[in-house]
Amino acid sequence: MRRLGGILSLAAVLAYVAFSIAPIWWVAMTAIKDPVEVAEATPTFLPGPAPDPTATRDRGLTFTPYWRNFVDIFVAEERWWVRPDGSPSFSAPGPDDVGWTAQVDYERTDFLANLINSVIIAGLSTFIAVAMGTLAAYGFSRFTIAGAKDWLFFILSTRMLPPVVVAVPIFLMFSRLGLKDTHLGLIIIYTVFNISFAVWMMKGFMDEIPKEYEEAAVVDGYTRMQAFWKVVLPQAWTGIAATAVFCLITAWNEYAFALILTNEVAKTAPVTIAGFKGGSLGIEWGKMAASSLVFMAPVVVFTFLMRDHLLRGITFGAIKK
Amino acid sequence: MTPSAASDARALTPPRGLRDLHIRNLFIIPTLALLILFNVFPLLWSLVLSFSEYRATGSTAPQAVGLANFRELLSRPDIHGYFIFTARFTVLAVAIEAALGFSLALLLNRTLPGKGLIVTLLLLPMMMSPAIMAKFWAYILDPNFGVLAWGFRALGLKPILWFSDQTSALWALVLVDVWQWTPFVMLISLAGLGAIPKHLYEAAQIDRASRWFVFTRITVPLVAPLVMMALIFRTMDAFKIFDLIVLTEGGPFDQTVSVSWHLKRLALTQSETGIGSALGYMVLVLVIGLANLYLKYLDRIQGKTA
Numbered sequence: 001m002r003r004l005g006g007i008l009s010l011a012a013v014l015a016y017v018a019f020s021i022a023p024i025w026w027v028a029m030t031a032i033k034d035p036v037e038v039a040e041a042t043p044t045f046l047p048g049p050a051p052d053p054t055a056t057r058d059r060g061l062t063f064t065p066y067w068r069n070f071v072d073i074f075v076a077e078e079r080w081w082v083r084p085d086g087s088p089s090f091s092a093p094g095p096d097d098v099g100w101t102a103q104v105d106y107e108r109t110d111f112l113a114n115l116i117n118s119v120i121i122a123g124l125s126t127f128i129a130v131a132m133g134t135l136a137a138y139g140f141s142r143f144t145i146a147g148a149k150d151w152l153f154f155i156l157s158t159r160m161l162p163p164v165v166v167a168v169p170i171f172l173m174f175s176r177l178g179l180k181d182t183h184l185g186l187i188i189i190y191t192v193f194n195i196s197f198a199v200w201m202m203k204g205f206m207d208e209i210p211k212e213y214e215e216a217a218v219v220d221g222y223t224r225m226q227a228f229w230k231v232v233l234p235q236a237w238t239g240i241a242a243t244a245v246f247c248l249i250t251a252w253n254e255y256a257f258a259l260i261l262t263n264e265v266a267k268t269a270p271v272t273i274a275g276f277k278g279g280s281l282g283i284e285w286g287k288m289a290a291s292s293l294v295f296m297a298p299v300v301v302f303t304f305l306m307r308d309h310l311l312r313g314i315t316f317g318a319i320k321k
Numbered sequence: 322m323t324p325s326a327a328s329d330a331r332a333l334t335p336p337r338g339l340r341d342l343h344i345r346n347l348f349i350i351p352t353l354a355l356l357i358l359f360n361v362f363p364l365l366w367s368l369v370l371s372f373s374e375y376r377a378t379g380s381t382a383p384q385a386v387g388l389a390n391f392r393e394l395l396s397r398p399d400i401h402g403y404f405i406f407t408a409r410f411t412v413l414a415v416a417i418e419a420a421l422g423f424s425l426a427l428l429l430n431r432t433l434p435g436k437g438l439i440v441t442l443l444l445l446p447m448m449m450s451p452a453i454m455a456k457f458w459a460y461i462l463d464p465n466f467g468v469l470a471w472g473f474r475a476l477g478l479k480p481i482l483w484f485s486d487q488t489s490a491l492w493a494l495v496l497v498d499v500w501q502w503t504p505f506v507m508l509i510s511l512a513g514l515g516a517i518p519k520h521l522y523e524a525a526q527i528d529r530a531s532r533w534f535v536f537t538r539i540t541v542p543l544v545a546p547l548v549m550m551a552l553i554f555r556t557m558d559a560f561k562i563f564d565l566i567v568l569t570e571g572g573p574f575d576q577t578v579s580v581s582w583h584l585k586r587l588a589l590t591q592s593e594t595g596i597g598s599a600l601g602y603m604v605l606v607l608v609i610g611l612a613n614l615y616l617k618y619l620d621r622i623q624g625k626t627a
Binding site: 006009010012013014016017019020021023024026027030039041042043132133135136138139140143145151154155158160161162163164165166167168169170171172173175188189191192195196199223224225228249252253255256259260270271273274276283285288289292295296299300302303304307310311314315318319 | 356
């Protein structure tokens with residue numbers, strides 16, 4: 001009876017894990033399918049030998065992986081021709097046209113440009129937020145500050161604010177300051193968004209570093225600043241890394257402000273992917289999935305690297321390990 | 322500062338390096354300044370705008386109109402619809418996440434082979450971009466070429482037409498939110514379950530208490546505060562639903578437009594800046610109200626167990 005219960009609960013848990021992973025799995029599978037396979041009425045689920053082309057219903061479970069999507073999402077090929085008189089043509093030569101030379105241009109796609117934007121914006125905003133947050137956390141952890149609790153609560157409350165409440169004034173403010181559709185604008189917003197989190201997370205980690213370490217360093221002749229750099233920071237390193245990963249994931253995935261505040265120059269990858277529009281044949285899901293997979297890959301890696309800190313991070317430092 | 326005061330200050334300074342007071346200010350003030358500049362200031366500005374007649378595209382300066390924007394909002398039937406829809410979504414999503422997340426935590430609260438891997442895998446949805454996953458879920462749920470519809474047909478069932486009417490589109494949104502956020506409730510519940518002192522269970526065993534008694538008198542009261550905290554987070558977040566609307570893009574016929582999604586339309590078209598600000602404040606008051614309601618309830622259950 002006990003045994004049976006254990007097996008049943010394990011089965012239930014595994015079923016839920018399957019439900020959690022299935023959509024991500026399906027992104028990965030769609031990313032390595034060619035457009036024909038994507039359009040098939042009967043789906044295949046695993047990379048492997050090609051399905052029987054004559055079968056309509058029992059096509060089997062496997063398909064031949066198609067890696068071209070990962071090139072196509074980054075580089076767009078443009079073919080054009082040069083007529084004998086040297087003028088360019090964007091339509092292919094007819095049977096009577098002789099002496100045309102084929103040309104091909106490679107251009108980076110919007111997705112690549114926007115992915116680079118994402119890297120710059122998420123990276124810099126995370127760096128600034130974590131740097132400022134670490135300093136402020138140290139300040140709150142070690143010094144007496146009038147109304148420290150109120151200030152900390154104020155910092156927390158800014159994070160709880162629904163983003164849309166400040167969206168209107170931020171939009172107006174950015175229009176006047178010329179920050180709309182700029183990298184700097186989004187970097188500022190994401191820094192502000194993450195800094196409250198960084199302060200709270202880092203304060204937890206700072207509180208765990210014994211004060212005596214710095215005091216000993218000061219007795220040894222370090223200045224307070226030197227003690228901070230050489231004694232406290234090395235101790236706080238794990239905390240800083242965990243905080244940075246969380247800030248990075250938040251900034252990386254952010255959608256609302258990126259949608260409202262950018263339209264071309266500083267557009268980030270989530271806006272591009274979520275806004276994928278198809279041509280006459282509908283959305284090219286293979287490319288869309290490949291873009292998503294490239295975008296998600298670093299997050300998956302970080303999730304595995306940071307699994308021990310995840311709980312602390314997602315509860316804003318409220319639950320410690 | 323007079324020369325003598327300056328020398329007094331110097332006399333109090335430790336021999337080398339910056340004084341603590343300066344370090345403190347140097348470390349804290351930039352962060353506070355940034356938050357005040359880009360959070361408090363916009364909030365105050367939009368408070369002023371919410372009581373003003375103002376169009377960002379127009380050439381006239383904001384005109385104070387008192388409560389007119391709020392009255393206007395309350396009289397618009399479409400706004401009622403957005404609020405009711407958002408509330409329905411929030412209640413359904415949070416209730417299911419709470420039940421499912423807590424049950425999963427109970428199942429996982431034991432030594433299981435590969436438990437660490439299971440927990441990490443369950444976390445993945447939470448770390449994904451909601452907007453992108455919403456877009457991809459639209460592909461999965463598509464009644465014509467979606468893989469789920471194929472599964473239904475293969476089993477001889479009729480595929481669900483997720484995006485054809487408000488109720489099914491609402492359930493589609495709930496499904497994706499549950500997929501993404503159940504692990505959050507699970508994780509916090511699991512932490513709560515792990516923190517219950519073992520000796521309580523041992524004592525109950527000695528007293529030959531029934532499993533039901535142990536569950537209702539020890540387990541539930543002791544994890545309740547943490548679970549409540551998870552639900553506060555989830556409720557506030559669900560009420561702000563924005564990214565996920567990518568799934569339905571507000572359709573069919575504007576029937577799955579959340580308050581935030583509508584606010585974005587107001588902000589983007591810029592035509593009704595004053596009214597948009599007022600709507601933002603309505604959301605803010607509601608979210609604060611909800612959080613307080615939970616906190617009150619939390620106090621009550623904590624009072625009972627203490």
